[in-house]
Amino acid sequence: MTAGLAWLVAVAIGQTRTVDAARETARALARGDDPAAAVEAGERVAPSGVRISFSSSGREVHVRATGRMAGPGGLLASLPGAELDAEAVALVEEGADRGAGAGP
Structure with missing residues (x-):
């Protein structure tokens, strides 16, 4: 039971880091x-394996960070992994270079 709770905490931390990665990337763009x-x-903040993509529309930058966290293994190997997914939107700042376009 303790291992299951620890894994749930790890998933919550992974999701929080994924949200932070999307926000960090959006702010920088x-x-x-x-x-x-x-x-x-953004990748420095994100959990391992999270991919970041972005696009811009008008004065907004849209960022999405997605990935998968492996299951806990061991005695809890029957538990599936967890999907990590976050989106962030930021307004382009005045005077910012608009060359961002769209990303991977």
């Missing part, structure tokens, strides 16, 4: 940072 650098900043 909204500031006009280089898109590759913005995605790299």
Whole structure:
């Protein structure tokens, strides 16, 4: 039981880090940072294996971070992994370089 609770806490932390990664990337793109650098900043925050994609529409930058967290294994091997998914939207700041376009 304790192992199951620990795994649930790990999933919650992974989801929180995925949300943080999407927000970090959106803020960097909204500031006009280089898109590759913005995605790299998000990936540093994200759990291993989370992929970040982005697009822009008008004055908004949309970022999505998605990935999968493996199941706990061991005695709890029957539990499935968890999907990690987060989206963030930021307004492009005045004077920011609009070269961000769309990303992977």
